[in-house]
Amino acid sequence: MTHDVYDCNAGCPVEATLALIGGKWKGVILYHLLSDTIRFNELRRLMPDVTQRMLTKQLRELEADGLILRKVYPEVPPRVEYSMADYGLTLAPIITALQKWGTEHLERVAEEA
Numbered sequence: 001m002t003h004d005v006y007d008c009n010a011g012c013p014v015e016a017t018l019a020l021i022g023g024k025w026k027g028v029i030l031y032h033l034l035s036d037t038i039r040f041n042e043l044r045r046l047m048p049d050v051t052q053r054m055l056t057k058q059l060r061e062l063e064a065d066g067l068i069l070r071k072v073y074p075e076v077p078p079r080v081e082y083s084m085a086d087y088g089l090t091l092a093p094i095i096t097a098l099q100k101w102g103t104e105h106l107e108r109v110a111e112e113a
Helices: 012-021 026-035 040-046 052-064 092-112
Strands: 068-073 079-084
Touching: 012 026, 012 092, 026 040, 026 052, 026 068, 026 079, 026 092, 040 052, 040 079, 052 068
Parallel strands: none
Antiparallel strands: 068 079
């Protein structure tokens, strides 16, 4: 096996990717944002098991990493919308593949039950 410019172990690029999108919620957030621009409270409704604090933390990290965009409208109360950044859209095939694999996995588990 040949190694590319990453002079570390063969899993290094995978580690780098998972550092950005790993964890329980980031992939789910990205999945929802792939289809539309979404307000914070709508994300909360789509993800009822995430706490407000954790959702805020994950959104901030995704924004800091350049994967999503946050737009604040100067209204009272302020309206905040999240959408995919161009860089984040490069993850679309990965997120879609995860969704497809997860669907097949859940079907397999259901068949085995």
